[in-house]
Amino acid sequence: MSTVLEPSRTTFKAPKIRQTGLLIGGDFRSSVSGKTFETINPATEKKIADVAEGDAADIDLAVKAARKALTSGPWGRMDARDRGKLMNRLADLIEENLDEIAALETLDNGKPIRDSRAADIPLVIDCLRYYAGWADKLTGDTIPIRGNYFCYTRREPTGVVGQIIPWNFPALMVAWKWGPALAAGCTIVMKPAEQTPLSCLRLGELALEAGFPEGVINIVPGYGPTAGAALVKHPDVDKIAFTGEHRTAQIIMAEAAQTLKRITFELGGKSPNIVFADADIDAAVAGAEFGLFFNQGQCCCAGSRLFVEQSVHAEFVEKIVDRASQRKVGDPFDPATMQGPQVDQAQFDKIMSYIEKGKAAGAACVTGGNREGSKGYFVQPTVFDNVTDDMQIATDEIFGPVLSVLPFKSFDEVVQRANNTFYGLAAAVWTKDVKKAHRIANSVRAGTVWVNCYDVFDAAAPFGGFKMSGIGRELGEAALANYTELKTVTVALD
Numbered sequence: 001m002s003t004v005l006e007p008s009r010t011t012f013k014a015p016k017i018r019q020t021g022l023l024i025g026g027d028f029r030s031s032v033s034g035k036t037f038e039t040i041n042p043a044t045e046k047k048i049a050d051v052a053e054g055d056a057a058d059i060d061l062a063v064k065a066a067r068k069a070l071t072s073g074p075w076g077r078m079d080a081r082d083r084g085k086l087m088n089r090l091a092d093l094i095e096e097n098l099d100e101i102a103a104l105e106t107l108d109n110g111k112p113i114r115d116s117r118a119a120d121i122p123l124v125i126d127c128l129r130y131y132a133g134w135a136d137k138l139t140g141d142t143i144p145i146r147g148n149y150f151c152y153t154r155r156e157p158t159g160v161v162g163q164i165i166p167w168n169f170p171a172l173m174v175a176w177k178w179g180p181a182l183a184a185g186c187t188i189v190m191k192p193a194e195q196t197p198l199s200c201l202r203l204g205e206l207a208l209e210a211g212f213p214e215g216v217i218n219i220v221p222g223y224g225p226t227a228g229a230a231l232v233k234h235p236d237v238d239k240i241a242f243t244g245e246h247r248t249a250q251i252i253m254a255e256a257a258q259t260l261k262r263i264t265f266e267l268g269g270k271s272p273n274i275v276f277a278d279a280d281i282d283a284a285v286a287g288a289e290f291g292l293f294f295n296q297g298q299c300c301c302a303g304s305r306l307f308v309e310q311s312v313h314a315e316f317v318e319k320i321v322d323r324a325s326q327r328k329v330g331d332p333f334d335p336a337t338m339q340g341p342q343v344d345q346a347q348f349d350k351i352m353s354y355i356e357k358g359k360a361a362g363a364a365c366v367t368g369g370n371r372e373g374s375k376g377y378f379v380q381p382t383v384f385d386n387v388t389d390d391m392q393i394a395t396d397e398i399f400g401p402v403l404s405v406l407p408f409k410s411f412d413e414v415v416q417r418a419n420n421t422f423y424g425l426a427a428a429v430w431t432k433d434v435k436k437a438h439r440i441a442n443s444v445r446a447g448t449v450w451v452n453c454y455d456v457f458d459a460a461a462p463f464g465g466f467k468m469s470g471i472g473r474e475l476g477e478a479a480l481a482n483y484t485e486l487k488t489v490t491v492a493l494d
Ligand code: NAI
Pocket: 164, 165, 166, 167, 168, 191, 192, 193, 194, 222, 223, 224, 225, 227, 228, 229, 232, 243, 244, 245, 246, 248, 249, 251, 252, 266, 267, 268, 269, 299, 300, 347, 350, 397, 398, 399
């Protein structure tokens, strides 16, 4: 995911804000209440724009538009291959506007332009193209049941789906959610995160330009307990897909029980990154840096518990401190910047409080540990050494640039400690011993295990959590199951 920018491009500009309304039934409009909320530039703490604030009334309109598009619009009758064509057209339009959308993402979220241009937006395009290819490949089975019958299955769209996404990869989360839903023929009501609504609205505008019929994709920005909760409660929404904090998922699951909605969750983690003494240490150091500090540490799969075998611990810490302290923190529009601000004041405060907790618990803060500068939500890349399993910095998801190093002595010990968490999203192992690598891959209870690499994502490879890190899988063929209902048809032949 690293990038080389053209030498001629030394600065990138903030783009013009094109859409700040709700997208309902093919039009951008104000909210029923007329209310708006501010979206903030986390690098400057200044307002970017006022965005229409949806609540229950807007969600209801959006759900009605989505239902209408499914039952009486052209979408429900469209050939599967033509759905795929629309998705490819949307991917092409995003590609044509890549620089602008990447800049919008950097403005609203604070992530470095080098990441939004080389990782986020290219991955959006790739994901939509991958799922466009699935649209006409959702087949059923013929089943040899007893008696003279013809029995077959069909995979039909789940229906109107509510999708609630977070702020850490705003546009990419749109693609992960829209891709399988559109391929399956569902219609969508999406609620983007209140911190980062702008790229989602721009993608909605491009979807209209691509030719998606009105009501297929609806977007209602707003807050979780109002707009988000109304989507979860709505009796005419068939399914909720949610990415965010596990505590929010618990609220959603309890509420979804009232209407027995289908639910899929992609939640947090405290992922173990395990380095054995026989690893290529420099590669492991680079992987540990990328695995934690990428995206300001705001990754659900961040390798936040770095287990290092005792015999290489001192060398490893010296090297990771060296790399962490050299990371360029600052203006996210500067192409040399590796780390921008955290997304908002709340996340900044949460991270700073964990840094204080780490210091108070007696962990060794070997680099960073403070705010960076005095304006914007910047945090120094921080490494704590000699962290013990019971410290809060080792148990809780910090979601910031704070790495905990935990020394270990034996294979069995590290497996037990790696699994000693209610999370189970991802893990990584660094070793040259192929048997050891596979034994770790089989023993760690996590949805993804990387061997001698970190954060390798592909639209074709399923991603999701064991235990409290999620329910269901996103990406790959697996995600299509989240958006289809299986129907069995039995025909008497005599
Ligand atoms: P959150 O889970 O509250 O927010 C995620 C989305 O859910 C947003 O769109 C929000 O508006 C919506 N939401 C919030 N409450 C809701 C409710 N009652 N009903 C329906 N929708 C609701 O996460 P938040 O507060 O932004 O971040 C808190 C922590 O969660 C972070 O510090 C991090 O540890 C974790 N997190 C994990 C993410 C992941 O990728 N797994 C992404 C974002 C946050």
